[in-house]
Amino acid sequence: MLIIPAENAVNWKRPPWVTLSLMMVCLLVFLFYQGGDDRKFEAALEQYLDADLLTLEAPAYEDYLQREIRFSGDAQSVLELQEFQQLQEDNETFWLAATLLVDREFYQYLQENRDLIWAPAERSHWLEQRVSIDEQWLSRMSAYQLGLIPAELSLYSLITYQFLHGGWGHIIGNLLFLFLLGFTVEKALGPGRYLMAYLACGALSGLMYTGFSMGSQIPLVGASGSISGLMGMYVAIYGVQRIRFFYFLVVYFNYFRAPAIALLPVWVGKEIYDYWYAGSTGIAYMAHAGGLLAGAGLVWLLGKSWLQVKEEFFEPEEDEQDARFTSAYAQAMASLGRMEFDLAWRQFDALRERYPERTIVLEHLYQLAKLRPDLPAYRDLSRELMADAMARRQPEQMISVWQEYLSKGEAHHPLAVEDHNRVMFASLKHHDLKSAEKAFERMRSTADVEMVNEACRLLLAEFEKHQMEPKVRHYRQLLQNTL
Structure with missing residues (x-):
């Protein structure tokens, strides 16, 4: 299973x-580096058979397996012996030779016991041919060059x-x-x-x-x-x-x-x-x-x-997040449709916590907070929406929210000097001189002298650029009075 x-x-x-990349490396290694292994093994097998090493090694292999069975009682050796004998009966010369060539432990056994297994002439012939096959072909195969061999760990x-x-x-x-x-x-x-x-x-x-x-x-x-x-x-x-x-x-x-x-x-x-x-x-x-x-x-x-x-x-994947958001958003909109404003507020507020980057949720919360302009939530959400508009490079929306707050919420919870200052900068950048002047007047009464002077200089420079002399004289006079 x-x-x-x-x-x-x-x-x-x-x-x-x-x-x-790992998959590609494995595939490239297999195709281009290991691709020559079959050719090397075929060459080794051909030389092995031509040298008639099978005649020398086959009896030794049977003795080797029987020895393993006697001393270790290895059931696997019994199975290997039966398979080897069956190959001999079927005269499967190719598979017999391949079996002996790939058995590295048998090769090590032959090296250690060759003096006991063969007469000098046979031993000399075996050494000459088998060592040549191993050095020229088998040892150059990928598994023996870069594989992990426990007896030769590196x-x-x-x-x-x-x-x-x-x-x-x-x-x-x-x-x-x-x-x-x-x-x-x-x-x-x-x-x-x-x-x-x-x-x-x-x-x-x-x-x-x-x-x-x-x-x-x-x-x-x-x-x-x-x-x-x-x-x-x-x-x-x-x-x-x-x-x-x-x-x-x-x-x-x-x-x-x-x-x-x-x-x-x-x-x-x-x-x-x-x-x-x-x-x-x-x-x-x-x-x-x-x-x-x-x-x-x-x-x-x-x-x-x-x-x-x-x-x-x-975190859920984007598609799953979109599906979850759509479902929760639909429920909140349904509450709005039923005019269940408190429930809709809680639902949109929960959405805001989970999806803070979704501007549409902030806008809905802002609209709900606008129903009670006397509460601090309206001021806080107005400031958030203004900051979000600036982050998205939408100064028109920032100015619009600011103007709306002045008419509805400023009397209850005034905005900070920094808020008016940001609006003035955005207005000047957007060439909305009327809103810029209005923001300046809002901050003028509470801001420190340095901030007022800097704002006054910016307005003066802008009106000079537009060649509006009455305004230029007005702000130049204001600047002189504060110095």
């Missing part, structure tokens, strides 16, 4: 560039192995899961931290695999450890929140909701169970388990510092 989280949809207005291979894959089925499956999980985690952490966490999970996954495969010569390749890390981070980010999961069982599929973190022990338990009981499938179960634990552990340990989830991650 397959279970994957499915809580989010991709926002293509803000594409997950790091996830898409720091760089903890990163490079994450971008190699074993075939088309392997890479397609991994890229699909990388996309399904990556875009959500990238949105939560941000591009830079997401990339570092992804690589760290892959490295920790590789270390856990190495710990359970000490001395192994079999290389580990693939992004599945890193992707398991994304799964661990995904559920740790959501924690106990109930989210949607998609599941697939044979031909049946559906969704269910559950606390996100509840799936972590299920996934880890499945990987550990498969490690012990699934047999040899070529799947690195402990790498998957390590990735899951690494991803969840990183979020829990660093979730309040380096890996802190961005606040906007839990």
